[in-house]
Amino acid sequence: MQRTVLITTYLLLVSLPLLASWYYVGQPRIFWQELGSVLGILSFAMILSEFVLSGRVKSFSRKVGMDTTMRFHRIIGWCALVAALIHPFLYSSTPTTGPWPWDSTRQYAVTAEFTAISTGVLAFVLLPVLVVLAVWRSSLDYHYETWRRLHGLIAAALVGLLLHHTLTAGRYAANESVAVLWQILSFVALLTLIYRYFIAPLFQVSNPWRVSAIEKLSNKQWKLSLEPEGGRAMDYQAGQFAWLKLRHSAFSIRENPFSIASAPAQGSEISFVIKELGDFTSTLGSISVGERAYIDGPYGSLTVDGRSEPGIALIAGGVGIAPMLGIASQLQLTNDPRKLKVIYANRSQEQIVCREQLDAVDTLYVLSEPSQEWVGGTGIVDQQLIESSFTQEQFDSWLFVVCGPVPMMDAVWAALIAKGVPQERILLERFNYD
Numbered sequence: 001m002q003r004t005v006l007i008t009t010y011l012l013l014v015s016l017p018l019l020a021s022w023y024y025v026g027q028p029r030i031f032w033q034e035l036g037s038v039l040g041i042l043s044f045a046m047i048l049s050e051f052v053l054s055g056r057v058k059s060f061s062r063k064v065g066m067d068t069t070m071r072f073h074r075i076i077g078w079c080a081l082v083a084a085l086i087h088p089f090l091y092s093s094t095p096t097t098g099p100w101p102w103d104s105t106r107q108y109a110v111t112a113e114f115t116a117i118s119t120g121v122l123a124f125v126l127l128p129v130l131v132v133l134a135v136w137r138s139s140l141d142y143h144y145e146t147w148r149r150l151h152g153l154i155a156a157a158l159v160g161l162l163l164h165h166t167l168t169a170g171r172y173a174a175n176e177s178v179a180v181l182w183q184i185l186s187f188v189a190l191l192t193l194i195y196r197y198f199i200a201p202l203f204q205v206s207n208p209w210r211v212s213a214i215e216k217l218s219n220k221q222w223k224l225s226l227e228p229e230g231g232r233a234m235d236y237q238a239g240q241f242a243w244l245k246l247r248h249s250a251f252s253i254r255e256n257p258f259s260i261a262s263a264p265a266q267g268s269e270i271s272f273v274i275k276e277l278g279d280f281t282s283t284l285g286s287i288s289v290g291e292r293a294y295i296d297g298p299y300g301s302l303t304v305d306g307r308s309e310p311g312i313a314l315i316a317g318g319v320g321i322a323p324m325l326g327i328a329s330q331l332q333l334t335n336d337p338r339k340l341k342v343i344y345a346n347r348s349q350e351q352i353v354c355r356e357q358l359d360a361v362d363t364l365y366v367l368s369e370p371s372q373e374w375v376g377g378t379g380i381v382d383q384q385l386i387e388s389s390f391t392q393e394q395f396d397s398w399l400f401v402v403c404g405p406v407p408m409m410d411a412v413w414a415a416l417i418a419k420g421v422p423q424e425r426i427l428l429e430r431f432n433y434d
């Protein structure tokens with residue numbers, strides 16, 4: 001239901017410029033030309049919507065989840081690209097005509113004016129570049145931050161180019177109301193960038209955090225704890241995540257998302273369980289207590305607050321245990337009456353973290369490369385393991401929360417669906433947007 005409402009709202013918003021164009025200008029034209037305009041208009045509107053979809057709107061991310069938002073962001077990116085690439089070719093079947101004095105809305109003219117066309121051509125080239133750089137980011141060997149900078153800059157340039165192209169070449173945009181609408185929408189899109197990189201950091205500067213503890217949990221995993229300098233706690237729900245800036249100014253583009261591994265009921269200090277992976281995470285060993293940090297959050301919908309299911313299954317692989325630790329703590333500290341079962345998969349015993357806390361609840365540890373002395377579960381988290389871990393009654397009524405490596409999440413998802421668990425009772429968080 002919520003999904004239908006959100007998709008309908010999105011479609012209506014994206015169609016707004018098209019509806020305004022038809023309302024203010026009307027007049028059906030040659031079919032292929034009309035289709036060309038429709039695709040051009042929709043493509044530009046979708047590109048503008050991408051700014052909001054990737055703009056970390058907290059309430060939106062709490063409802064929909066960053067995962068879903070980013071997947072939608074990618075799908076819309078492809079749709080906008082296809083529409084944009086087809087759009088100019090649909091005009092070529094009709095003769096190009098210059099603007100006539102009696103045709104103030106340029107209804108019957110396809111402009112051939114160089115400046116109007118040139119910005120469209122530039123955008124036509126830039127848009128595929130933007131998509132290719134994003135889709136093949138991990139195969140193209142360059143820094144994540146470099147990609148983010150490029151992505152933002154190209155996207156902002158596209159807005160400028162497309163706005164100019166629409167206002168000068170677009171026949172519907174010759175109408176003043178339609179033109180004003182495009183300008184407002186473009187401004188809102190760019191405002192999300194301004195908010196993200198200039199206004200939000202101002203709030204972070206006024207609410208800094210300090211490293212209160214750093215602890216090595218395993219060969220490659222760390223627990224990093226932070227406390228608010230001014231004592232103002234973050235208003236979050238267990239299982240959510242935040243973007244962390246450490247050793248960089250609040251205005252820096254260098255920030256990393258991490259699930260909050262602590263619970264609101266534990267007080268104002270928050271902690272993260274972080275696995276060494278790349279540039280930032282491999283510096284954790286050199287971080288000292290007292291260093292200043294900035295936090296942007298909370299985000300995400302991996303939370304069990306407000307859910308009415310009688311039981312909760314937390315299924316984690318590796319560092320995917322981080323949000324589960326927060327959820328389990330919150331349930332314990334608030335004496336939540338819901339039943340709880342944790343499945344925690346790792347390769348070897350040394351990778352298991354926070355065992356004391358997990359031993360206090362019903363936890364099944366699963367190792368794919370167990371030692372001979374190991375007495376817990378063995379193998380990988382697959383359909384068989386999921387089927388043998390829960391009763392049909394639990395499949396029929398519990399909430400399943402899953403976080404871990406993508407193949408594990410896919411396997412768990414398929415196993416749960418096969419056991420009749422509806423999508424609404426499965427919550428997922430991917431640590432990778434690729």
Ligand SMILES: Cc1cc2nc3c(=O)[nH]c(=O)nc-3n(C[C@H](O)[C@H](O)[C@H](O)COP(=O)(O)OP(=O)(O)OC[C@H]3O[C@@H](n4cnc5c(N)ncnc54)[C@H](O)[C@@H]3O)c2cc1C
Pocket residue numbers: 066138144145241255256257258259260272273274275276277278279280281282300319322323429430431432433434
């Ligand atoms: C919602 C979410 C929650 C996460 N929670 C945890 C957690 O609790 N514990 C944990 O260990 N890891 C978590 N991660 C993964 C963590 O963000 C990355 O491992 C970390 O950012 C890598 O940074 P790096 O500089 O060390 O590596 P890099 O070498 O810079 O990057 C390695 C890869 O990490 C990802 N990454 C890097 N920077 C970012 C960024 N700013 N935004 C999104 N992805 C990025 C990219 O896929 C990149 O290719 C989470 C990721 C997401 C999206």
